[in-house]
Amino acid sequence: MYNLDRKLMTTGIALVLSSSLLYGGFFGGDDKSVVPGTYVSTMGAVDGGVIYPRKDGVTGPYRYNEQSTAGINHGRVPTANEIKAWDMDIMPDGTGLPEGEGSVDEGDELYEAQCASCHGEFGAGGRGYPTLTGGNQEKLPNGVIKTLTNQRTVPGLDAPKRTIGTYWPKASTLIWYIRDAMPYAHPKSLTNNEIYAMTAYLLANNNITIDGETMEGDYVLNREKFLKIKMPNEDGFYPNIDGPDGAENVRKFFSDRAKNIGAGTRCMKDCKDPGMDNKEATVMIIGNEITDVVPGYTTDRDLPPEMDDGVVSKAEKMYNESCKLCHATDQMGAPAVGDVAAWRKVTEKGFEKVVLNAIDGIGGMPPKGGFENYTNSDVKTIVEFMIESSKEIH
Amino acid sequence: MDNTLITKELNSISRRDFFKKTASVSAVAAAAIMAPSTVLADDENIMHHTKWGTTLGDELNKFPYGVPSKYEHNVVRRTSSLMSSAGDMHAAVSMCPLHEIQGIIVPNGLHFTRTHNGVAHIDPNKYRLMIHGLVDKPIVLTLDELKKYPSESRIHFLECPSNGAGEWKGPQFNSLQFVKGMMSASEWTGVRLKTILDELGLKPTAKWMLAEGSDGSEMGRSVPIDKVLDDAMIVWGQNGEALRPEQGYPVRLFLPGWEANLCVKWLKRLEFSDKPWYAKEETSKYTVLTASGKAIQHFYALEVNSIITSPCPEKPWDDLIVGELVEIEGIAWSGHGTITNVDLSFDGGKNWIEANLKGLVLPKAWTKFSYMYKYEGKPLLLSSRAVDDSKNVQPTVNQEKAIIGVEGVYHRNSICTWSVNEKGEVNNVQLRS
Numbered sequence: 001m002y003n004l005d006r007k008l009m010t011t012g013i014a015l016v017l018s019s020s021l022l023y024g025g026f027f028g029g030d031d032k033s034v035v036p037g038t039y040v041s042t043m044g045a046v047d048g049g050v051i052y053p054r055k056d057g058v059t060g061p062y063r064y065n066e067q068s069t070a071g072i073n074h075g076r077v078p079t080a081n082e083i084k085a086w087d088m089d090i091m092p093d094g095t096g097l098p099e100g101e102g103s104v105d106e107g108d109e110l111y112e113a114q115c116a117s118c119h120g121e122f123g124a125g126g127r128g129y130p131t132l133t134g135g136n137q138e139k140l141p142n143g144v145i146k147t148l149t150n151q152r153t154v155p156g157l158d159a160p161k162r163t164i165g166t167y168w169p170k171a172s173t174l175i176w177y178i179r180d181a182m183p184y185a186h187p188k189s190l191t192n193n194e195i196y197a198m199t200a201y202l203l204a205n206n207n208i209t210i211d212g213e214t215m216e217g218d219y220v221l222n223r224e225k226f227l228k229i230k231m232p233n234e235d236g237f238y239p240n241i242d243g244p245d246g247a248e249n250v251r252k253f254f255s256d257r258a259k260n261i262g263a264g265t266r267c268m269k270d271c272k273d274p275g276m277d278n279k280e281a282t283v284m285i286i287g288n289e290i291t292d293v294v295p296g297y298t299t300d301r302d303l304p305p306e307m308d309d310g311v312v313s314k315a316e317k318m319y320n321e322s323c324k325l326c327h328a329t330d331q332m333g334a335p336a337v338g339d340v341a342a343w344r345k346v347t348e349k350g351f352e353k354v355v356l357n358a359i360d361g362i363g364g365m366p367p368k369g370g371f372e373n374y375t376n377s378d379v380k381t382i383v384e385f386m387i388e389s390s391k392e393i394h
Numbered sequence: 395m396d397n398t399l400i401t402k403e404l405n406s407i408s409r410r411d412f413f414k415k416t417a418s419v420s421a422v423a424a425a426a427i428m429a430p431s432t433v434l435a436d437d438e439n440i441m442h443h444t445k446w447g448t449t450l451g452d453e454l455n456k457f458p459y460g461v462p463s464k465y466e467h468n469v470v471r472r473t474s475s476l477m478s479s480a481g482d483m484h485a486a487v488s489m490c491p492l493h494e495i496q497g498i499i500v501p502n503g504l505h506f507t508r509t510h511n512g513v514a515h516i517d518p519n520k521y522r523l524m525i526h527g528l529v530d531k532p533i534v535l536t537l538d539e540l541k542k543y544p545s546e547s548r549i550h551f552l553e554c555p556s557n558g559a560g561e562w563k564g565p566q567f568n569s570l571q572f573v574k575g576m577m578s579a580s581e582w583t584g585v586r587l588k589t590i591l592d593e594l595g596l597k598p599t600a601k602w603m604l605a606e607g608s609d610g611s612e613m614g615r616s617v618p619i620d621k622v623l624d625d626a627m628i629v630w631g632q633n634g635e636a637l638r639p640e641q642g643y644p645v646r647l648f649l650p651g652w653e654a655n656l657c658v659k660w661l662k663r664l665e666f667s668d669k670p671w672y673a674k675e676e677t678s679k680y681t682v683l684t685a686s687g688k689a690i691q692h693f694y695a696l697e698v699n700s701i702i703t704s705p706c707p708e709k710p711w712d713d714l715i716v717g718e719l720v721e722i723e724g725i726a727w728s729g730h731g732t733i734t735n736v737d738l739s740f741d742g743g744k745n746w747i748e749a750n751l752k753g754l755v756l757p758k759a760w761t762k763f764s765y766m767y768k769y770e771g772k773p774l775l776l777s778s779r780a781v782d783d784s785k786n787v788q789p790t791v792n793q794e795k796a797i798i799g800v801e802g803v804y805h806r807n808s809i810c811t812w813s814v815n816e817k818g819e820v821n822n823v824q825l826r827s
Contacts, residue, residue, distance in 0.1 A: 045621075046618050046621060047651070049729065050784045051624060060732070061757070070592070072543065074533075075534055077533060078526065082524070082534065083532065088612075089604060118480075128482070129479040130479070169677050172672060176673070181611045184511070187511065236688050237690075246618075247618040260690075261682075262794040262796065263786055263793070264787035264790060266735075266737070266787045269746075271743060271744055271746070275795065275796075276827055281743070281825045282826070283813065283825060284565065286567075286568055288566070290566050292475055293474045293572065294472060303465065324482070328481040329480055
């Protein structure tokens, strides 16, 4: 274990120490900032970087086989059905957007059953998983969403809220992601009508209007209406990637990196580095050190603790695959496995009752935690494992 | 007493043993005043036969797939619940122990890992890769068919653009592993994407490629055609063996120098179009919100960067003797090209000297730097600053903040500074205003 200078690690806001570094002007320019590389390189890549040409069997430091590969004919042509089965993306222009419909209310019901346990009531977050709604969409005169300009330069200020309503540029992203990747533990399980309902619910809770119409509970979203959606922060991103010049815009943007993404200067002597309001730079030490790391920090070279052959029980395996989603910590409102006090309280009801609660669902937890394929006996085994893992170690 | 002679003799025993024996007496004082006989007790490790020298070792086939010495069990990836949702390790990140990595290649078991819906386990016999859209001939390939293409091998780093994301507002972690461990480096083997596309015939209207994974999150990203035709690869090999499941077994996209998130794992499908897709991970995430309230999108390459790996908080200088020569070592990298120079500062960025590059200096790869330093036992503010052949110089914290602000999350590449105190302990600090 290495030693930290705890005396310096005062908790609270980040401390500013020593002002022995006096800065008062910008770094001077320096001819040494450009030093020839080892290889012949060509600027002009789309990311602003270097292209290493492939010539005479050599590219950069590598050699390659320059024989022709023309005529290679591996694999086969996919069938139309195969392409249709996998080509499930949805683009902003409606390419891939399925037929279907669903109302805000239907989405509400689905959301409560399948999403709220992670994303919070009405998408408001607070359970550790992404916040989907909320944030002020009010715009500045230049069209920028005002709260996205929030900068937490000192502690206590509000963060910019990057929710669907304040941040996401396209609604197609939302319905596509719901179809492909949600619900988190059962992706690709929703029907087309359900993905419209869920999208409608989330858009309604983000105060999105379609064609001037507010999305009330009975509002039914379908393909036609979906294509009319304009997201509040659609113009909040740069460089412009749309249209035939999209990639060229990107190239132009990244070719001036000093201006657009920030770059340094190669000063070697008596360098100055002024920051905000031309204030001198000072040494900022860690304010609130994050020490919650697993496994804990150590650089010891010793023998590992005894292990039970590394065998993981079936109960633990099932627990890891399902219950752990909510029970790993108490942030989801569920008693955290390993929390002795919390589980002592749970088991006060008696083992049978705890198992029955797990089977029937309790509080925010759906029956069997939403894993209906588990048998009652599976659930019992898992509960045993969770209780065993939460006992005081003597 | 001849101090030189004592120093020489001291070098013959373990430094740490020496410190244990001399307890709180300072090293310099100890060397000067203590009689050699007190200090130089015979080393038990030399005076007695060892257990391993007097017994039979393991049978050589005990581990058909080799494992590290059990004494290395603390050299592991580490996680923090801060880098997950509510402690859920299905959508989280684990950090590479950079302080223990030797050279410019990371062992596969220590490669940093980021997943969005857990680590998928793909049956290679059921694996299919589909390439379609604006190509003359769409194809579907089995793994064996894919591997029939001529392969190339490249040494490249792979970095999550969130590497260091926690520290836009100030230092948070006192650990190299957590300050910069969201990256690793490997030799990757696969087929250049252009080799396949030459055969399929890309239509002139194809400007963008969607890469999609087959895990639960169906990770999707849009890639501009320039990169696809330059150095993009479809890889199945990592450091001489198959990709690890955490790295996308059996196949991932590899875009040298670009965001690891773009190097889609468990690759399932490549589609070509005239338009970008606006996938979730290129809109709601992996966009850099600046102080203007607008966000930079399609921010592909990881910019020029460097970090001192020795000393570091995990590997302090608390066992050094004043006057001792010690190597300062570190790694520099750039997704824009090849590292040309690395500078070091001992005084918090006022004055800089050039370090030496060592070993292989490859494009879009880790490059080691080295500087021999005579330890003075005085407090230092130790920083490194890298330069690459795309004319990039690593910015100061203030220079980066001036353009991006403090809410960008991604692509933080400003200069890192370790504070070394008079005891040789090393702490993570930032020079900023």
